[in-house]
Amino acid sequence: MSTSHVYKKIEMVGSSTTTIEDAVKNAVQRAAETIRHIRWVEVVETRCHVEENQIAYWQVTVKIGFTLDT
Amino acid sequence: MSTSHVYKKIEMVGSSTTTIEDAVKNAVQRAAETIRHIRWVEVVETRCHVEENQIAYWQVTVKIGFTLDT
Amino acid sequence: MSTSHVYKKIEMVGSSTTTIEDAVKNAVQRAAETIRHIRWVEVVETRCHVEENQIAYWQVTVKIGFTLDT
Amino acid sequence: MSTSHVYKKIEMVGSSTTTIEDAVKNAVQRAAETIRHIRWVEVVETRCHVEENQIAYWQVTVKIGFTLDT
Amino acid sequence: MSTSHVYKKIEMVGSSTTTIEDAVKNAVQRAAETIRHIRWVEVVETRCHVEENQIAYWQVTVKIGFTLDT
Amino acid sequence: MSTSHVYKKIEMVGSSTTTIEDAVKNAVQRAAETIRHIRWVEVVETRCHVEENQIAYWQVTVKIGFTLDT
Amino acid sequence: MSTSHVYKKIEMVGSSTTTIEDAVKNAVQRAAETIRHIRWVEVVETRCHVEENQIAYWQVTVKIGFTLDT
Amino acid sequence: MSTSHVYKKIEMVGSSTTTIEDAVKNAVQRAAETIRHIRWVEVVETRCHVEENQIAYWQVTVKIGFTLDT
Amino acid sequence: MSTSHVYKKIEMVGSSTTTIEDAVKNAVQRAAETIRHIRWVEVVETRCHVEENQIAYWQVTVKIGFTLDT
Amino acid sequence: MSTSHVYKKIEMVGSSTTTIEDAVKNAVQRAAETIRHIRWVEVVETRCHVEENQIAYWQVTVKIGFTLDT
Amino acid sequence: MSTSHVYKKIEMVGSSTTTIEDAVKNAVQRAAETIRHIRWVEVVETRCHVEENQIAYWQVTVKIGFTLDT
Amino acid sequence: MSTSHVYKKIEMVGSSTTTIEDAVKNAVQRAAETIRHIRWVEVVETRCHVEENQIAYWQVTVKIGFTLDT
Known part of the structure; x- marks a missing residue:
């Protein structure tokens, strides 16, 4: 990583019926x-959506950092 | 909302001379x-711009979440 | 308010199609x-639910404090 | 706004029986x-005072920024 | 979800010897x-209890939101 | 404390004319x-109510954790 | 407390060689x-000044709210 | 700045071998x-990358606000 | 610094076209x-005002602590 | 746990190619x-390192509490 | 305190059956x-351990700052 | 950076009469x-010590991360 790099961060929410890790991967x-x-990736917030009193899926808010210079 | 959804969140600032709600709507x-x-929409911060010691308009910072899939 | 008072606080989310204030009242x-x-009442968080790219209703999370002693 | 400006911020609490906006205005x-x-003005905290299980008035804590140089 | 819904949120701590997800499910x-x-469900805090220098179980603090209207 | 425990946390405000510790105890x-x-118990916030420019009593907001199982 | 009240809050740091409560009182x-x-009064931060490895005095940062009207 | 303005904020990370200010400028x-x-620009976080126990460059996370209306 | 000291803290915003340090000094x-x-002085927040896509000046919010007793 | 215990907390970052739990265990x-x-253990922050647009490993910052008295 | 000083801060948890102040002293x-x-010393968090529905002891998390240069 | 790395973070305060950057370097x-x-290095807090109403030196609290494995 050279010192001239500039990064951008975007905020997304991934979902998964199985794990927190899988929601981030999605x-x-x-x-x-x-x-x-x-x-x-920075994990910002973890939530679950519940249906019929069971965890239906995990919703994980992440910030994703990526390089802008090419 | 299916479990395969991925959302993106962006941050914006809306203004209004009348109400906080109107600034969010804008x-x-x-x-x-x-x-x-x-x-x-998530309300993040509420400010007013003041001119001649009167509230000129409301400035509301929001995070807006939207679906990326399809 | 006497010094022997003990309060309890509960957390609720009120909704309204019109204003933040109305959501708190509900x-x-x-x-x-x-x-x-x-x-x-302490306002903790303000969100909107959006349908067809219009604010459908306001959702306001509040903490409500009340007296426990009778 | 010239670069030599210095601002001061003070913290106040305004009240209103009607709206959050009106409490800030007061x-x-x-x-x-x-x-x-x-x-x-920066809105810091929003509370309600409740009497007989009805919202009696809104109490909004604000930080007010003003120019010190003349 | 109709606009007249009111939700309540309670705070709980679930435990599990295996995963964070399992602690939330409990x-x-x-x-x-x-x-x-x-x-x-909102995940608020994640801790582990350690015994004999091994993670004995996960303790996850969550806020659980549910509908109050019937 | 067995791993199958589930705890609930409630939020309360205790008062005392003497000390912070006494307000928590109440x-x-x-x-x-x-x-x-x-x-x-987790101490969340400490305030004083003031009357005639003297501290009349301490008001301490706490979260109280208790076992739900058995 | 009438609804037309406006309060101001100032931030101070009180000291005491004995207790946190005494520092707030000062x-x-x-x-x-x-x-x-x-x-x-809202307690914002609690610190101690240490001299010769003993707590010399408590320093408590507080916000003090007072009525501006009348 | 007219009241009809809407702003967008993006999050970026700038780097510099010299100063925090230079990283923000980049x-x-x-x-x-x-x-x-x-x-x-709002400065959100300041970090350094260290190589051979020397500060190699500064990494400053910023939020950048810009006008959306034309 | 004797134990009987009481301090007051005020919040100000300083500006500078050159550095963060200079804005604090102002x-x-x-x-x-x-x-x-x-x-x-405690640095609370650092911002830049941007004109023609260049940083025009730095705006640094600070809390300034001073002795009240004489 | 006797009342005379004093604990120390240190901050560490663990890594794992598989799960958040495994990173904490490491x-x-x-x-x-x-x-x-x-x-x-208190989980403070969760991040991923990404290589070739895939999550390469999880990095979890934790605070680890341990007994100082023997 | 000369300008060449460097300090280190460590995080500890002290306990006491009597007061918050005593837990910090321990x-x-x-x-x-x-x-x-x-x-x-900076007080970071205050908790109580409860046994048989009585406060058994106070647990106070502190950050302790000390001089590294001799 | 291999995935088996474990890092430790310590908290320090550096001082400098000239700049924030120099205090971090110290x-x-x-x-x-x-x-x-x-x-x-993560910059956590920036303060100044003031003498005779002039900034005498900058005090910057940092968290320093380093590799534990050899």
């Missing part, structure tokens, strides 16, 4: 469709 | 010009 | 069905 | 009796 | 014994 | 009238 | 020399 | 390549 | 015109 | 090489 | 066994 | 006397 995977140089 | 209305599936 | 009104001596 | 109006160049 | 399961319409 | 004592297995 | 006492209608 | 300069009406 | 310098015994 | 395991009586 | 006393130049 | 330099693999 957010990263979706971001990777349009962003090339993702470098890090 | 931010949402402007976002809706380029975003199709807005789902929720 | 939460207080609902709490008042089972609580007798509400004393104060 | 705080600004009172501050304007002794301060000449108010520039902005 | 809290929800216990809450579901007395609450009918749980809608969402 | 909140716990009141909670203990209806709750059997209180385990811990 | 701040209030000093504020009372120039302010007439103090209503409440 | 972030603004990079943002200015694609954004026309930047109005303000 | 706030302190302005405060020193009317306050005699400033003891410390 | 931090605890490393701490256990030099600390004998670890009692609890 | 933490400082224990730290003073191995640290020579303690200068200040 | 803290890192002092830490480097006993720590070999410092990787990053």
Whole structure:
């Protein structure tokens, strides 16, 4: 990582019926469709959506940091 | 809302001479010009701009969440 | 308010299609069905639910403080 | 706004029986009796005082910023 | 979700020897014994209890939101 | 403390004319009238009510954690 | 407390060699020399100054709220 | 600044081997390549990257606010 | 610093076209015109005002602590 | 746990290619090489390091509490 | 205090059956066994351990600052 | 940076009569006397010590992260 790098951070929410990790992966995977140089993810908030008194899926808000210079 | 949804959140500041609610609406209305599936808004910060010792307008910072899939 | 008072605080979310104030009132009104001596409300978080890119209703999270002693 | 400006911020609580906006206005109006160049207001905290299980008035804590240089 | 809904949020701590997700599920399961319409969970804090220098179990503090209207 | 424990936390405000510690004790004592297995208290906020420019009593907001199982 | 009240809050630091409560009282006492209608105090931060590895005195930062009207 | 303005805020990280101010400037300069009406910057977080026990460069996270209306 | 000291803290915003440090100095310098015994400064928030996509000046919010007793 | 206990807390960052839980375990395991009586862990922050647009490993910042008295 | 000083801060938890102040003193006393130049203490968190619905002891988390240069 | 790395973070306060950056450097330099693999620094808090109404020196609290594995 050279000192001239500038990064941008975007905020996304990923979902998963299984784990917190999987919800983060889904957010990263979706971001990777349009962003090339993702470098890090910060987990900001973890929630669950509940249906019929069971956890239906996990919703994890993340900030995704990526390199802007090419 | 299916579990495969991924959301993105952007941060905007709306203004209004009348109310906090109207400032939020102006931010949402402007976002809706380029975003199709807005789902929720989180009010982050409320300020007023003051001119001649009167509240000239309200400035409300919001996070706007919208669906990325489809 | 005597010094021997003990208060309890509960957290609720009120909704309204019109204003933030109305959403708070709806939460207080609902709490008042089972609580007798509400004393104060603290606004914790303000959100909107959006449908068809319009603000459908306001959702305001509040803490409601009430007297426990009789 | 020139770069040599220095601002001071004070913290006040305004009240209103009607709206959050009106409570902020009352705080600004009172501050304007002794301060000449108010520039902005930051809403810090919103509370309600409740009497007989009805919202009696709104209490809004604000920070008021004003120019010190003349 | 109609606009007249009012939600209540309670704070609980769930435990699990295996995962964070399981600790949250245990809290929800216990809450579901007395609450009918749980809608969402917010993860507030994650801790571990350690015994003999090994993680003995996870303790996750959650806020559980549920519908009050019937 | 076994791993199957689930705790609930409630928020209360205790008052005392003498000390912060006594205000916390009053909140716990009141909670203990209806709750059997209180385990811990977290001090959240400390305030004083002032009358005739003297501290009249201390008001301490606490979260009280107790065991739900058995 | 009428609805037309406006309050001001100032931030002070009181000291005491004995207790946290005494440090708060010293701040209030000093504020009372120039302010007439103090209503409440919020404890913001508690520190100790240490000399020769002993607590020399407590330093408590408080916000003091007082009535501006009349 | 007219009351009909709507602003957008993006989050970036700028780097510099020399100063915090220079890292912020680099972030603004990079943002200015694609954004026309930047109005303000909020410094969110300051970090250093360390190599061979020396500060190699400063990394400053900023929020950049710009006008959306034309 | 004797234990009987009471301090007051005020909040100011200083500006500078050059550095964060200079903006703080300008706030302190302005405060020193009317306050005699400033003891410390806490940096609360750092912002930049941007004009023509260049940082025009730094705006630093500070809390200034000073001795009240003489 | 007797009342004379004094605890120390240290801050560590653990890594894992698989789960958040595993990253915490790695931090605890490393701490256990030099600390004998670890009692609890508080999860402070969760991040991922991303390589080639895939989550390469999880990085979890924890505070580890342990008994100082023997 | 000369300008060349560098301080280190450690985080500890002190306990006491009597008061918050005493719990802080116990933490400082224990730290003073191995640290020579303690200068200040910051109170970070206050909790109570409860046994048989009575406060058994106070647990106060503190940050302890001390001089590193000799 | 391999995935098996574990980091430790310590909290220090550096001082400088000139700049914030220099105060951070002084803290890192002092830490480097006993720590070999410092990787990053997080700026936590910035303060100034004031003497005769002039900024005498900057005091910057930092968290210093370093590799524990060899």
